[in-house]
Amino acid sequence: xxxxxxxxxxxxxxxxxxxxxxxxxxxxxxxxxxxxxxxxxxxxxxxxxxxxxxxxxxxxxxxxxxxxxxxxxxxxxxxxxxxxxxxxxxxxxxxxxxxxxxxxxxxxxxxxxxxxxxxxxxxxxxxx
Numbered sequence: 001x002x003x004x005x006x007x008x009x010x011x012x013x014x015x016x017x018x019x020x021x022x023x024x025x026x027x028x029x030x031x032x033x034x035x036x037x038x039x040x041x042x043x044x045x046x047x048x049x050x051x052x053x054x055x056x057x058x059x060x061x062x063x064x065x066x067x068x069x070x071x072x073x074x075x076x077x078x079x080x081x082x083x084x085x086x087x088x089x090x091x092x093x094x095x096x097x098x099x100x101x102x103x104x105x106x107x108x109x110x111x112x113x114x115x116x117x118x119x120x121x122x123x124x125x126x127x128x
Contacts (some may be wrong), residue, residue: 032092032105033057034078045111051108053077055089057102064100067092069107077107 037058042051054077069088071077077090092105 017086025071027093027097029096029099030102030105032078032089032102046087048111050111052111053080054107055092056106060103062099062101062103064104066104067095068102069105071107071109077109 013068019032034069037057040056041057045052048104069077069092071088073075074083075088076086080086088107091106095105096102109114
């Protein structure tokens with residue numbers, strides 16, 4: 001093998017595997033959080049008097065149309081002690097892995113009045 005070919009091959013291996021290693025990371029852009037940023041306004045649930053739960057970020061640039069995720073009935077924006085589902089969190093992670101920034105991904109929870117017999121909202125402990 002000629003010296004120049006060897007140097008070129010070595011550069012391809014070093015730089016190529018560096019990018020491959022990053023691509024093989026399970027979440028190369030990080031993980032979606034389970035809180036709002038510290039400077040996000042506190043929105044109170046009118047029927048419970050506690051802040052709504054959700055997630056969003058202040059990191060990154062806004063380069064895509066921001067996405068706001070709303071969960072369905074009997075769900076939360078992320079898994080909690082009372083609800084192991086929170087599937088919109090998984091969908092937001094998909095978008096983050098695809099190149100969206102945390103600043104472009106927001107999940108908002110709504111609790112509503114707890115069913116009779118409950119002393120508090122099942123998600124109140126997850127609020128900040």
